[in-house]
Amino acid sequence: MHERAASSSRHIPRLNGSALISFGIKPVGIYTDEPVKTDPNLKDLDLTGITVLGEEWGKIDVEKAASLAPDLIVGDWWPAEKAYSGLEEGVDEKSKKLKELAPIVGISQGESIVDLAEGYENLAKSLGAKVDDPKVAANKQRFEAAVTAFKTATAAKPGLTAAAMAPSDENLSIANPKYAPELLDFQRWGLKVINPERPDPSFPYWETISWENADKYQPDLILWDSRVFTPTVNAEYGKKQPTWFKVKAAKAGAAVSWPGYWLHTYGDFAVELEKLTTAISAADENVGN
Amino acid sequence: MTTTSTVAARRASGLVVLCALLAVAAFLSIAQGSRSIDLSEVLRALGSLGGDGTINSTVTVELRVPRTLLGILVGAALGVAGAILQGVTRNPLADAGIMGINSGAAASVVFAITVLGIHGVEFYVWFAFAGAIGATVLVYSIASMGREGATPVKLALAGAAVTAGFGSLTSAIVMTDIDALNELRFWQVGSLAGRYAPILIGVAPFLLAGLAVSLGCGRALNGLALGEDLARGLGQRVALTRAAAFGVVALLAGAATAACGPIVFIGLVVPHLARFLCGPDYRWILPYSMLLAPIVLLLADVLGRVAGAPGELQVGVVLAVLCAPVFVGIVRYARLAEVGP
Amino acid sequence: MTVATLTALRVDRRRRTVRSVGVTTALACTVAALFVLTMMVGSYRLSAGQVIASVLHLTDNPSVDFVVRGLRLPTALAALAVGLALGASGTIFQQLLRNPLASPDFVGVTSGASLAAVSGIVLLHAAGLAVCAYALGGALLAALLMYVLAWRDGVSGYRFILIGIGVAAFLDGLIGYVLSRARLTEARQAMHWLTGSVGQASDTELRFLLYALLVLLPAAVLLQRQLRALELGDDSARALGVRTELSRASLLAIAVLLVALAVAVAGPIVFVALIAGPVANRLLGPAAGGIAAAALTGAALLLTADLVAVHLLPVPLPTGVVTGAVGAPYLLWLLATTNRQGVGG
Numbered sequence: 021m022h023e024r025a026a027s028s029s030r031h032i033p034r035l036n037g038s039a040l041i042s043f044g045i046k047p048v049g050i051y052t053d054e055p056v057k058t059d060p061n062l063k064d065l066d067l068t069g070i071t072v073l074g075e076e077w078g079k080i081d082v083e084k085a086a087s088l089a090p091d092l093i094v095g096d097w098w099p100a101e102k103a104y105s106g107l108e109e110g111v112d113e114k115s116k117k118l119k120e121l122a123p124i125v126g127i128s129q130g131e132s133i134v135d136l137a138e139g140y141e142n143l144a145k146s147l148g149a150k151v152d153d154p155k156v157a158a159n160k161q162r163f164e165a166a167v168t169a170f171k172t173a174t175a176a177k178p179g180l181t182a183a184a185m186a187p188s189d190e191n192l193s194i195a196n197p198k199y200a201p202e203l204l205d206f207q208r209w210g211l212k213v214i215n216p217e218r219p220d221p222s223f224p225y226w227e228t229i230s231w232e233n234a235d236k237y238q239p240d241l242i243l244w245d246s247r248v249f250t251p252t253v254n255a256e257y258g259k260k261q262p263t264w265f266k267v268k269a270a271k272a273g274a275a276v277s278w279p280g281y282w283l284h285t286y287g288d289f290a291v292e293l294e295k296l297t298t299a300i301s302a303a304d305e306n307v308g309n
Numbered sequence: 310m311t312t313t314s315t316v317a318a319r320r321a322s323g324l325v326v327l328c329a330l331l332a333v334a335a336f337l338s339i340a341q342g343s344r345s346i347d348l349s350e351v352l353r354a355l356g357s358l359g360g361d362g363t364i365n366s367t368v369t370v371e372l373r374v375p376r377t378l379l380g381i382l383v384g385a386a387l388g389v390a391g392a393i394l395q396g397v398t399r400n401p402l403a404d405a406g407i408m409g410i411n412s413g414a415a416a417s418v419v420f421a422i423t424v425l426g427i428h429g430v431e432f433y434v435w436f437a438f439a440g441a442i443g444a445t446v447l448v449y450s451i452a453s454m455g456r457e458g459a460t461p462v463k464l465a466l467a468g469a470a471v472t473a474g475f476g477s478l479t480s481a482i483v484m485t486d487i488d489a490l491n492e493l494r495f496w497q498v499g500s501l502a503g504r505y506a507p508i509l510i511g512v513a514p515f516l517l518a519g520l521a522v523s524l525g526c527g528r529a530l531n532g533l534a535l536g537e538d539l540a541r542g543l544g545q546r547v548a549l550t551r552a553a554a555f556g557v558v559a560l561l562a563g564a565a566t567a568a569c570g571p572i573v574f575i576g577l578v579v580p581h582l583a584r585f586l587c588g589p590d591y592r593w594i595l596p597y598s599m600l601l602a603p604i605v606l607l608l609a610d611v612l613g614r615v616a617g618a619p620g621e622l623q624v625g626v627v628l629a630v631l632c633a634p635v636f637v638g639i640v641r642y643a644r645l646a647e648v649g650p
Numbered sequence: 651m652t653v654a655t656l657t658a659l660r661v662d663r664r665r666r667t668v669r670s671v672g673v674t675t676a677l678a679c680t681v682a683a684l685f686v687l688t689m690m691v692g693s694y695r696l697s698a699g700q701v702i703a704s705v706l707h708l709t710d711n712p713s714v715d716f717v718v719r720g721l722r723l724p725t726a727l728a729a730l731a732v733g734l735a736l737g738a739s740g741t742i743f744q745q746l747l748r749n750p751l752a753s754p755d756f757v758g759v760t761s762g763a764s765l766a767a768v769s770g771i772v773l774l775h776a777a778g779l780a781v782c783a784y785a786l787g788g789a790l791l792a793a794l795l796m797y798v799l800a801w802r803d804g805v806s807g808y809r810f811i812l813i814g815i816g817v818a819a820f821l822d823g824l825i826g827y828v829l830s831r832a833r834l835t836e837a838r839q840a841m842h843w844l845t846g847s848v849g850q851a852s853d854t855e856l857r858f859l860l861y862a863l864l865v866l867l868p869a870a871v872l873l874q875r876q877l878r879a880l881e882l883g884d885d886s887a888r889a890l891g892v893r894t895e896l897s898r899a900s901l902l903a904i905a906v907l908l909v910a911l912a913v914a915v916a917g918p919i920v921f922v923a924l925i926a927g928p929v930a931n932r933l934l935g936p937a938a939g940g941i942a943a944a945a946l947t948g949a950a951l952l953l954t955a956d957l958v959a960v961h962l963l964p965v966p967l968p969t970g971v972v973t974g975a976v977g978a979p980y981l982l983w984l985l986a987t988t989n990r991q992g993v994g995g
Contacts, residue, residue: 077838081693083694083721086694086713087694111842112842112847112850113724113849113850114724114849120716121716188495189429189495189503190495190500190502190623191502191620218619228620229619229620230617230618230620230621232343232344232373233343233618235364247488260429260431260505260507262367262371262372263367263371263372266364266367400812400816401816406822406823407815451986452985454985454986462812465811465812465815466751466811468815469756469818470977470978470981470982470985472819474974474977476974477971477973477978480844480968481971483841490838494829494830495830497826497829498830571823573819573820573823574820574823577820623830625826625827625830626827629823
């Protein structure tokens with residue numbers, strides 16, 4: 021569970037799925053990085069009538085896409101790779117031919133999920149979606165309310181620190197907010213997300229430490245990588261990793277799912293923010309150091 | 310007779326020296342790591358068996374002690390398994406990998422992750438064990454069909470074919486399941502990290518039993534080393550000896566691979582070191598390998614922990630770097646004829 | 651030598667030539683048919699006529715042309731070229747090393763190419779043509795390593811195979827370590843490459859392989875003919891021995907180049923090189939050993955494997971998975987059923 025490959029980059033012939041479907045725009049086809057049924061971006065969305073063109077990174081059925089005759093292809097732009105997702109280096113040569121079918125547009129992955137959500141809102145607007153549709157407007161309002169609540173909660177606990185962590189059998193990884201737009205958003209809204217001291221030189225998204233050094237960071241609240249988070253996972257690690265409960269927040273059970281690397285929309289972000297706000301309000305700011 | 314007993318005495322004193330070195334390596338492995346702990350604290354934790362609840366004592370007693378014990382057992386098992394395999398197959402480059410053990414274990418681990426949804430080293434130990442044993446049995450039974458039985462070449466080829474077959478299956482699954490790829494590639498390096506008392510207690514009986522039996526194999530291996538015909542002439546039941554030796558190898562390498570992932574190189578290199586130190590007699594090569602391998606493994610592990618702090622380098626990576634030149638040297642300069650057909 | 655024996659020899663040779671030409675032509679037709687067939691099936695069904703017309707630029711239908719020329723032709727060409735290269739290279743290895751198991755898959759050449767390519771992807775962030783170049787370099791280095799390690803003992807012995815398998819296992823172990831050091835995205839890119847798929851070739855790499863084939867295949871056929879003539883002829887002269895060694899070495903170099911290029915373009919596709927030669931020999935009967943026939947057999951095998959991998963299976967898989975899943979049991983069956991001393995070792 022390391023890195024963003026398990027991410028939500030999706031590119032959708034004709035019109036983007038997750039981000040645009042929520043604005044009422046239905047694409048003719050979608051392609052994803054992981055099976056459609058486990059993709060958090062697509063949960064609760066109505067996919068009937070949408071052709072699935074690929075459920076694995078690097079594999080897009082371009083023939084099938086051609087048969088759908090798309091007018092536009094939508095995918096996130098990854099500035100580091102300088103490519104739309106699904107068309108980066110290393111994918112099948114055939115998949116890359118997708119870009120010959122239609123123009124591609126996409127919002128850049130950057131330093132804030134809000135920019136991403138806003139970008140897709142504007143894109144949807146330019147494609148003719150009714151952004152003032154009550155359901156769409158409600159999503160945005162809910163998001164704005166969630167941000168306000170989040171700010172209030174963090175303001176009420178000025179000493180509260182958090183760290184984004186991903187424990188595994190062999191080591192413990194701490195995420196570096198610099199590369200995680202949602203963590204940067206949290207910092208902007210008043211949550212003190214710890215910046216790791218020595219990010220891994222090979223992949224600075226994480227700092228990886230051994231279990232012997234598990235107590236290096238002592239946050240008051242653990243943001244647990246959502247890709248591996250379950251309600252019981254903290255207790256499981258307490259049982260199998262002798263030093264996990266030396267992280268005081270872990271011992272206190274102060275752990276909440278952190279939506280790493282998949283958020284695209286106001287609606288999804290609002291739901292996640294509400295969960296975090298609850299956790300922040302319940303957290304004790306004197307657990308960690 | 311005097312010379313024979315002098316040689317025996319020299320070899321025996323070599324064993325004593327190795328025991329002392331192993332004790333030093335084990336102590337280093339407990340005292341050193343990615344976390345720096347005062348020696349006095351280490352000793353206090355060992356004395357009180359981790360009673361005081363500080364992280365330093367937990368790290369010493371619950372992380373480093375089981376890790377060191379597991380390193381000793383797994384190292385000994387891999388060293389001995391390599392020595393036996395090289396003897397039985399008379400292939401100087403034999404190690405558990407060419408018997409299909411790693412690929413069988415990997416396929417089984419991937420199956421456990423993707424089909425059964427099992428995660429965590431402590432659970433897929435048993436799948437890895439079953440896969441390793443299954444692959445070895447498959448390789449051996451295919452190679453032993455036909456008139457002349459399990460000859461070295463047929464074993465090597467059967468191993469290569471089984472490895473390729475399992476490899477195809479594994480990559481077919483892993484390509485469509487990114488999380489399985491991620492778990493597999495870390496399991497596949499071979500590491501002592503994250504293995505604690507439950508895993509140690511789980512595999513120790515198999516490893517200890519295998520090691521005990523293996524020490525009795527020396528004479529039979531000496532017979533086989535003379536060549537099949539000669540061994541048969543000396544009244545040895547070649548097929549039976551081989552089958553028994555493979556049983557021991559499957560047990561040792563299977564359990565070791567299950568616990569730590571495939572750690573290659575050590576089973577390949579250590580028997581050559583042993584042969585260099587004590588000569589071609591398997592009655593000595595086996596105990597020498599049994600002591601040398603854990604020394605190498607523990608020292609490599611300590612190096613990886615100290616060099617990688619605050620993280621760790623997997624022991625498999627350290628061994629690869631250390632052993633690669635040794636490997637080339639062995640192939641190029643060792644008198645391969647001694648073990649070869 | 652009497653007139654009768656001379657006549658008998660001549661008749662025999664003519665019979666072999668006829669069989670060889672016949673079989674090779676039949677194989678070529680099969681390969682051509684498979685080549686067109688792979689371009690007919692897919693999400694769009696096309697007729698053979700449509701495919702051929704589009705490939706030869708006889709018609710102008712943008713949607714058909716996009717599918718045929720843009721998507722299917724490169725894959726089909728890659729399967730054809732890689733199959734030809736693997737088949738030719740496998741049979742040359744087997745003949746020169748006088749061992750039916752001495753396929754480049756087993757003696758470390760393929761593993762060397764893989765290790766270099768994967769290291770390039772993971773450590774040097776290589777992509778595209780650079781990966782191809784690393785694979786080529788790796789294969790050549792591995793071949794050199796095998797030469798240094800094992801040549802002394804004579805390449806026809808089983809020792810060569812044993813050492814080859816050892817070297818291959820060692821290199822594969824290193825690949826595992828490189829993979830574990832990678833970022834997940836690169837690991838996946840490397841895994842894609844490692845599984846071997848004819849669909850992954852880019853146009854530049856493919857063109858390179860095609861040009862190389864145009865030169866190397868005829869050269870191999872000519873060299874083989876020359877070598878046979880030398881071996882059959884009166885080789886009492888010492889000079890001839892030198893020439894034989896030279897042709898043998900150049901032939902082997904061509905084989906290494908062919909397999910290296912094939913691996914560079916499509917990744918390691920296992921077992922095709924091992925099987926193509928023996929299958930062709932069975933078809934050729936007394937005329938066994940023809941490089942052209944083995945190359946065509948390789949192409950037919952690979953085109954079929956790709957058809958199965960992409961169209962017949964419920965989920966499209968890399969070609970290497972299919973050749974591995976079919977080839978491994980085949981080799982095991984071969985081992986299990988063989989009783990001959992020569993193969994059993």
